[in-house]
Amino acid sequence: MDGLMMDYQLNVPAILKRADELYGDNEIASRLPDKSWHTYTYADFVSRTKRLVVALRKLGLEDGDRVGTFMWNHSQHLEVYIGAPVGGFVTHTLNLRLHPDDNVYIATHGGDRVLLVDKTLWPLAAQFIPRCNFEHVIAVGAGDAPEGTIDYEELLADANESDFAYRDLPERTAAAMCYTSGTTGRPKGVLYSHRAIAIHALTVNACLGIHAGDVSLPVVPMFHANAWCFPFASTMVGSKQVFPGPHMDPETLLDGLESQRVTITAGVPTIWMGILQALDANPGRWDLSSIRMMTVGGAAPPRAMIEAFGERHGLHVVHGWGMTEMSPVGTLSGAPGQEIGLSKEEAYARRALQGLPIPFVEIRARGPEGLVPWDGQSMGELEVRGPSIASAYYASDEAADRWTDDGWFKTGDIVTIHPDGFVEVQDRAKDLVKSGGEWISTVALENALMGHPAVAEAAVIAVPDERWSERPLAVVVLKEGAQVSPEELREFLAPNFAKWWLPDRFEFVDEIPKTAVGKFRKTALREQFAQQPAERA
Ligand code: ADP
Numbered sequence: 001m002d003g004l005m006m007d008y009q010l011n012v013p014a015i016l017k018r019a020d021e022l023y024g025d026n027e028i029a030s031r032l033p034d035k036s037w038h039t040y041t042y043a044d045f046v047s048r049t050k051r052l053v054v055a056l057r058k059l060g061l062e063d064g065d066r067v068g069t070f071m072w073n074h075s076q077h078l079e080v081y082i083g084a085p086v087g088g089f090v091t092h093t094l095n096l097r098l099h100p101d102d103n104v105y106i107a108t109h110g111g112d113r114v115l116l117v118d119k120t121l122w123p124l125a126a127q128f129i130p131r132c133n134f135e136h137v138i139a140v141g142a143g144d145a146p147e148g149t150i151d152y153e154e155l156l157a158d159a160n161e162s163d164f165a166y167r168d169l170p171e172r173t174a175a176a177m178c179y180t181s182g183t184t185g186r187p188k189g190v191l192y193s194h195r196a197i198a199i200h201a202l203t204v205n206a207c208l209g210i211h212a213g214d215v216s217l218p219v220v221p222m223f224h225a226n227a228w229c230f231p232f233a234s235t236m237v238g239s240k241q242v243f244p245g246p247h248m249d250p251e252t253l254l255d256g257l258e259s260q261r262v263t264i265t266a267g268v269p270t271i272w273m274g275i276l277q278a279l280d281a282n283p284g285r286w287d288l289s290s291i292r293m294m295t296v297g298g299a300a301p302p303r304a305m306i307e308a309f310g311e312r313h314g315l316h317v318v319h320g321w322g323m324t325e326m327s328p329v330g331t332l333s334g335a336p337g338q339e340i341g342l343s344k345e346e347a348y349a350r351r352a353l354q355g356l357p358i359p360f361v362e363i364r365a366r367g368p369e370g371l372v373p374w375d376g377q378s379m380g381e382l383e384v385r386g387p388s389i390a391s392a393y394y395a396s397d398e399a400a401d402r403w404t405d406d407g408w409f410k411t412g413d414i415v416t417i418h419p420d421g422f423v424e425v426q427d428r429a430k431d432l433v434k435s436g437g438e439w440i441s442t443v444a445l446e447n448a449l450m451g452h453p454a455v456a457e458a459a460v461i462a463v464p465d466e467r468w469s470e471r472p473l474a475v476v477v478l479k480e481g482a483q484v485s486p487e488e489l490r491e492f493l494a495p496n497f498a499k500w501w502l503p504d505r506f507e508f509v510d511e512i513p514k515t516a517v518g519k520f521r522k523t524a525l526r527e528q529f530a531q532q533p534a535e536r537a
Helices: 012-022 042-058 075-086 100-110 119-125 152-157 194-208 225-237 250-259 269-281 303-313 344-351 442-449 486-496 522-529
Strands: 027-031 037-041 066-070 090-093 112-118 136-140 174-180 188-193 215-218 240-243 264-267 293-296 317-322 329-333 362-367 380-385 409-417 423-428 433-435 438-440 455-465 469-478 505-508
Touching (some): 012 042, 012 225, 027 042, 027 075, 042 075, 042 152, 066 075, 066 100, 075 090, 075 174, 075 225, 100 112, 100 174, 100 188, 112 119, 119 136, 136 152, 174 194, 188 194, 194 225, 194 329, 215 225, 225 240, 225 264, 225 317, 250 269, 269 293, 269 303, 269 455, 303 317, 303 344, 423 442, 433 455, 442 455, 442 469, 442 486, 455 522, 469 522, 486 505
Parallel strands (some): 027 240, 066 090, 090 174, 112 136, 215 240, 215 264, 293 317, 433 469
Antiparallel strands (some): 174 188, 317 329, 362 380, 380 409, 409 423, 433 438
16 A cells, blocks of 8 residues: 655755745855855855856756766855756766866766856866867956856846746756766766755755754865755755855964854864864964864765864864765764763764764675675675665776676675664775785874874775785874884884784875875875885885
8 A cells, every 4th residue: 555645756946945935034155265164044045055056057958958067166166066956957077186087078078058167267267178079158256257248247236136047956856966986997977966955955954963953064075976965955054155265274263163152063083184284283273162062074085184183173074985976974973962971981982983874875895705794804895775876887898897786886885784783994995905815004103103193194095015915104294393213103002902913114204195085095005115025024
C-alpha cells in the first residue's frame, strides 16, 4: 500500500522561496577587494537572484544549460549559485587555482554556455576563456567590464523581477556541477540533482544545528565541493552569511570572524593551521567568543591542532570527512550531541577521527577478503551509499569501476570502522605505504609529527625500497626558528607506533606543495623524493 503523502519536489526553488517569505531582513555580507564590507538583506539578495534568472533566459539559456562561475566567495556568487538552479539551469563552479588548460577541459567537457567571472580575476580568466565555447561572458564587480563581456549590474538592471515565477522543478533534474581534481586521469564531473542538494542541506543543518540566528563564514571556496553545502544550508534556514571575498590571509579572516560575530565557519586544515599560528602569536588580539564551531575537513586535521584550538583559544573544532562525489559531507565528529558524557581526553581522541556517518549515508569497508568487521583494527576501502552521493560521473565511463555491482561508491579511502560506527581514515589508497606486505598509514604519522612543537607541517610519502617494496619518508616544514633532528622526531613518534612504521628518512623543506584546494600534493613530493632509494636509519 502506498502512503498518502504529497509528491512534493525537493528542489532549490523551494529553498529560495522559503528564504524569500521568511527571512527578508536577515543579512549577507561580503568582503570587497578593497577590504571594506558590502552588506545587503536577504530581500535584496532574492530580488537580484530573481532578476538574474530572468536575464539568463533573455540571453537564450534553456533548461539544463550550464552556467560557469569563476569567482571568489561573495554575494554575487551566491546569487548565481542559487539563481542558476532556480531558473532550471546548472551552476558549474570552475576552480580559480587550476591550470588554464584544466579549466578549458572542464568548461568544455561540462558544456558551459555562459561564464560569470570576477573582474579582479580577469587576468587569470583571459588565459582560458578564448579557448572555450562560452556564448556570453558576464563580468562581476566594480569597475569597467572587459571588452566583449556583459556587465553583471547592467544585466540585472535590464531584467524585470515581475517576469520571474517560481517553478516546481522535478527534483531529479540537475542543479549544479563540480569537477573533482582528478589526481588520476582527467578531472571528472559530479552532477548534483536538486533532490541531492535539498536533502544534503537538511542533513547538514540538522547535524550542525544551523539556524536563522547563526552567522556562517565559509572560508572553503564555493568552487570546492559546493563549499560543503553551506550556501544552500544557510539560505534554507536564513542564517546570516558572511563571505571573505578574495582575502584568505589569516589576519584578515580573523578580523572578519571577529567583526561579523561569526558563529560557524568552515575550512581545510591548512587554513586553520595559519589561523592557529596567528592566534598563538597575538594572544588576546581577536575576540572570537561568538564562534560556536569551526568545521574542518577536506584533509585530516592533526589532533594537536584540534586540541590547541580548544585548550588555548576556547574554539570548538568539528571534524568532517567528505568528497566532491558526496555533496560533500560524509561523516562528522564533534558535532552537537556527539560528545555527551565523554572526558576531555576521550572527546579529543574521538574528534581526531573522521566521525559518524550523517543520516542517509551508509558505510561499509572492504578488504582483500571481503567486508571487514567494525573492530577499529581491520583496514579496508570505504564504500558509501546514499541520496546525495554520485551514481556516475558526467559524460564519462572512464571510472565506472568506482561503483560496485550493487551500487555502492568506492571512495578510494582506506579506513578502519570502530565498533561504535566511527570512521577513521588511514589513508587514500594511492598514498598508503605498503611495507613488507603491511599497510602503514601516512595520515597517522603526519598527524603525530604535526604534534611536535618544532613542526609546522609534515607530509609522509611512500618511497621504493628493495627489501620492503616501500618505506615511509617524512617531509617536514619546521616552525620559524625551530630546530629538530631526524633522531629526535623518530624518538617522538616511537611511543605511539610500531617500530617498522617509523620513517627511515626525514627531509626538511621550506614548503610542502599544495593542491588547488590546499591539500598536500603528494604526487609532487613522490616525484621529488622517490628517486633515491631510502637509506635505512
Ligand atoms: P580532491 O580529490 O580534489 O581532494 P575532494 O575534495 O573531493 O577532492 O577530496 C576528497 C578526499 O579528501 C577524500 O576521499 C579523502 O581522501 C580526503 N579527505 C576529505 N576529508 C578528510 C578528512 N577529514 N580526513 C582525511 N581525509 C579527508
